[in-house]
Amino acid sequence: MNIGQAAQASGVSAKMIRYYESIGLIPKTVRTEAGYRVYSDHDVHTLRFIRRSRDLGFSVEQIADLVSLWQDRERASKDVKAIALEHVTVLERKIRELQEMASTLKHLATNCHGDTRPHCPILEELANDEIGQGHVKPDAKFGVLGKAPAR
């Protein structure tokens, strides 16, 4: 099957399939004489594995590890579990950061009349020189809201 059909069947866009190939996450496929990439059901199975890993928020780097463990029949399940739990830790830290932002904002918004007058505690708080550098302090490796898988 061609790349478009593999994309359809796996839920990974053709663009991303080519990208995954280019970075070595998936091996280079067989090509037709005309240069078209050809995919097997097995390839689609792998792409689905990758897509579900993405859906769970794993990075491409982690997915590479997961795929190689998946294909290794001698693997130790603790190696997989370690990746998963490490990721859970990151997710939970992110969740806490976002929750702190949301609760701060909700609190401020609660105290804001939201009418046509200019007085606004939200702006006052943002302009408050008393609050130090850190406060919530997003972690060094990951930001606030990222860019999109966007299927």
Next chain:
Amino acid sequence: MNIGQAAQASGVSAKMIRYYESIGLIPKTVRTEAGYRVYSDHDVHTLRFIRRSRDLGFSVEQIADLVSLWQDRERASKDVKAIALEHVTVLERKIRELQEMASTLKHLATNCHGDTRPHCPILEELANDEIGQGHVKPDAKFGVLGKAPAR
């Protein structure tokens, strides 16, 4: 004061100050004869406002709106509140997505022995062809974990 001191005082890196200037979030500063940017306490105040907005996860675009409302003495507080609440909505959706990922992973990890044997429910689930396209389905505009403010 020079850009380095303004960076120190505001918690916004010199790099970012130049960037914010280049995109018009802050106005161009006065320069010394040698071309050095010069900042006042007022400028630092604005930079702190911006930094705190970033800490709360607002996008640069939203911050531009907030800054202009902040500087507008005729503003209506409802305009500020609307931006804040819109952002809360986004944050909360993001939180739910991450929570779903984390709980799925924790559940899978619980069922994984995590020993030296190869059997692993985590990989089995990732490889499970029964699960459809969407399932958790990260939203279209924002991804899983983004890049960093990283102070």
Next chain:
DNA sequence: CTTGACCTTCCCATCATTGGAAGGACTAAA
């Protein structure tokens, strides 16, 4: 043989941020 849907590669944009190179400016000490 044409049309339209597919495929190819290549480059660009996103978002906020960091890193670094090349070169000029300033400051303190020798």
Next chain:
DNA sequence: TTTAGTCCTTCCAATGATGGGAAGGTCAAG
């Protein structure tokens, strides 16, 4: 005064995962 070191300037590139689009080749149906 020279020199070392730190600061500043601009410009270019990379990050991560993805989409958009152009220019051009291929294929199947009509």
